[in-house]
Amino acid sequence: MFRERGYDATTMRAIANEAGVSLGNTYYYFASKDHLIHAYYARSHQDHLAACDPLLESETDLKNRLIGVLAAKIETSQPYHHFAGQLFKTAADPKSPLSPFSHESAPVRLESIELLTRVVEGSSTKVTGKLAQELPELLWTYQMGIILYWIHDDSRDCARTYRLIEQTGDLVVRLVRVSRLPPMRPLVSRALKLVAELRAPLP
Amino acid sequence: MFRERGYDATTMRAIANEAGVSLGNTYYYFASKDHLIHAYYARSHQDHLAACDPLLESETDLKNRLIGVLAAKIETSQPYHHFAGQLFKTAADPKSPLSPFSHESAPVRLESIELLTRVVEGSSTKVTGKLAQELPELLWTYQMGIILYWIHDDSRDCARTYRLIEQTGDLVVRLVRVSRLPPMRPLVSRALKLVAELRAPLP
DNA sequence: GCCTCTTTTTGAACGTGTTCAAAAAGAGTA
DNA sequence: TACTCTTTTTGAACACGTTCAAAAAGAGGC
Numbered sequence: 001m002f003r004e005r006g007y008d009a010t011t012m013r014a015i016a017n018e019a020g021v022s023l024g025n026t027y028y029y030f031a032s033k034d035h036l037i038h039a040y041y042a043r044s045h046q047d048h049l050a051a052c053d054p055l056l057e058s059e060t061d062l063k064n065r066l067i068g069v070l071a072a073k074i075e076t077s078q079p080y081h082h083f084a085g086q087l088f089k090t091a092a093d094p095k096s097p098l099s100p101f102s103h104e105s106a107p108v109r110l111e112s113i114e115l116l117t118r119v120v121e122g123s124s125t126k127v128t129g130k131l132a133q134e135l136p137e138l139l140w141t142y143q144m145g146i147i148l149y150w151i152h153d154d155s156r157d158c159a160r161t162y163r164l165i166e167q168t169g170d171l172v173v174r175l176v177r178v179s180r181l182p183p184m185r186p187l188v189s190r191a192l193k194l195v196a197e198l199r200a201p202l203p
Numbered sequence: 204m205f206r207e208r209g210y211d212a213t214t215m216r217a218i219a220n221e222a223g224v225s226l227g228n229t230y231y232y233f234a235s236k237d238h239l240i241h242a243y244y245a246r247s248h249q250d251h252l253a254a255c256d257p258l259l260e261s262e263t264d265l266k267n268r269l270i271g272v273l274a275a276k277i278e279t280s281q282p283y284h285h286f287a288g289q290l291f292k293t294a295a296d297p298k299s300p301l302s303p304f305s306h307e308s309a310p311v312r313l314e315s316i317e318l319l320t321r322v323v324e325g326s327s328t329k330v331t332g333k334l335a336q337e338l339p340e341l342l343w344t345y346q347m348g349i350i351l352y353w354i355h356d357d358s359r360d361c362a363r364t365y366r367l368i369e370q371t372g373d374l375v376v377r378l379v380r381v382s383r384l385p386p387m388r389p390l391v392s393r394a395l396k397l398v399a400e401l402r403a404p405l406p
Numbered sequence: 407g408c409c410t411c412t413t414t415t416t417g418a419a420c421g422t423g424t425t426c427a428a429a430a431a432g433a434g435t436a
Numbered sequence: 437t438a439c440t441c442t443t444t445t446t447g448a449a450c451a452c453g454t455t456c457a458a459a460a461a462g463a464g465g466c
Contacts, residue, residue, distance in 0.1 A: 012453060022416045024455080033453065085297040092295035094288040094355050101355055152297050152304055160401050167397045171390065187374065194370045198363050215423060225446045227425080236423065 002037070003079070007086040034090040038098050040080050041087055045108055047076040052115060062123035062176070067169040069119055070143060074150055074161055081158065084151045100144065113140045130192045131179060138195065142172065205240070206282070210289040237293040241301050243283050244290055248311055250279040255318060265326035265379070270372040272322055273346060277353055277364055284361065287354045303347065316343050333395045334382060341398070345375065 001010045001018060012033055016023045030036045051072045059065050080087065090098050097104035117136040120127055127135055146168075150161040179188045204213045204221060215236055219226045233239045254275045262268050280287065293301050300307035320339040323330055330338055349371075353364040382391045 011451085013451095021414095023453095024417065025415050027454070028414065085295075088297070089292060089295045092288075092292045094291070155405055164397070164401060167393065171394065174390070187377065190370065191374065194367070198367060202358055214421085216421095224444095226423095227447065228445050230424070231444065 002083050007083045034098055037087055037090055042108065044076045044080060048073050049111065049115060051076055056118050056122055060122065060124040062125040063170055063173040065119045065123050066173060067165055069115065070146055070165045070169060071162060073143065073147065074158060088151050113137055116140055125177065127176060131188065134192050134195050205286050210286045237301055240290055240293055245311065247279045247283060251276050252314065252318060254279055259321055259325055263325065263327040265328040266373055266376040268322045268326050269376060270368055272318065273349055273368045273372060274365060276346065276350065277361060291354050316340055319343055328380065330379060334391065337395050337398050
């Protein structure tokens with residue numbers, strides 16, 4: 001229904017009606033309208049994990065793995081593009097359990113990070129040391145940025161998002177490769193130190 | 204009032220009461236509760252522009268200029284940190300006139316980009332060519348990222364945000380400096396091409 | 407079948423943001 | 437002062453998301 005009518009025009013009363021239950025009953029199953037919306041996200045997340053398996057088992061080039069996983073994310077989310085803006089809005093409240101950074105979202109977040117860990121570990125490009133530890137989560141942040149761009153992308157078939165994935169994916173992989181070169185070493189080291197610092201538990 | 208009670212507890216009825224007008228009357232002045240919230244943002248934006256003048260007139264080191272402007276942004280926004288999450292939420296709807304990417308927000312956006320143009324042009328580090336054209340807007344996007352981090356930052360006095368500004372500000376300036384070196388040239392060129400491509404008007 | 411406990415369902419009511427027709431107030435002109 | 441037009445104000449009403457006490461239904465044991 002959200003697809004046909006959009007978020008705003010789909011009232012909880014209409015949803016209850018369509019499901020053949022009372023209005024109050026919908027709240028037995030979903031804590032709020034936002035939780036209902038978020039169920040769509042959870043589904044596309046599962047779809048994404050599943051869609052990535054074949055790729056990660058057959059492809060070893062880091063760039064292709066990364067770009068493939070990101071593109072799959074967009075593909076599995078595409079049915080929901082129509083109301084992705086609303087999804088973003090519900091996720092934007094830092095205090096909401098639906099925020100990607102929230103405690104409640106940790107399982108989904110960890111699964112995504114685990115997926116990106118597989119991207120890195122199963123590739124022919126070897127990443128070691130501190131960077132290996134931090135890279136999956138950095139890639140997750142990068143993926144969040146891509147999704148954010150996608151939400152705002154009005155191009156046909158979200159062509160621009162795919163373009164962004166290709167180009168930045170290539171760039172990211174190049175950066176990963178040069179990160180071991182001596183001139184880059186201090187920079188990378190500092191960046192990783194900052195990431196660890198900002199991630200440390202607050203006093 | 205938003206400061207004392209928080210966004211949710213501050214109803215339009217309470218606001219009307221406090222202002223000594225009727226509930227309906229508040230809508231004569233502000234199109235919605237979100238517009239009311241956004242007026243705070245507009246004010247802090249003006250405060251920011253004003254706060255940056257002294258710095259930009261006296262400092263010429265690019266790094267110090269950039270870090271100073273970003274830190275000033277956080278400082279001028281600090282009074283509103285309490286409900287910054289709600290501000291982010293209202294701005295998160297891509298279709299909302301309050302979104303930083305919206306047509307209606309263009310004036311504020313352009314002013315911010317103009318400010319960052321001043322940061323670059325008035326510095327002793329010379330930036331030329333295509334990069335000079337694109338850099339202010341890229342810096343604006345970077346600033347948006349900082350603000351987003353700030354919104355989620357629960358550290359004392361937002362110390363982490365300042366730390367992030369320092370470290371990433373330094374990194375950005377270093378990247379700007381090395382962008383002219385021959386090994387970086389192709390990368391930078393490609394990045395700029397992508398930016399221009401994604402910014403072109405849609406068919 | 408009856409009893410007890412748990413789960414599911416209901417629908418009236420609530421609070422909040424918002425709308426809008428009508429009234430009031432303000433401003434300018436003759 | 438009266439009239440006309442514009443702006444501001446009002447308050448009842450509306451729509452929507454949500455709540456919750458009570459009712460209904462389900463499940464298990466005797």
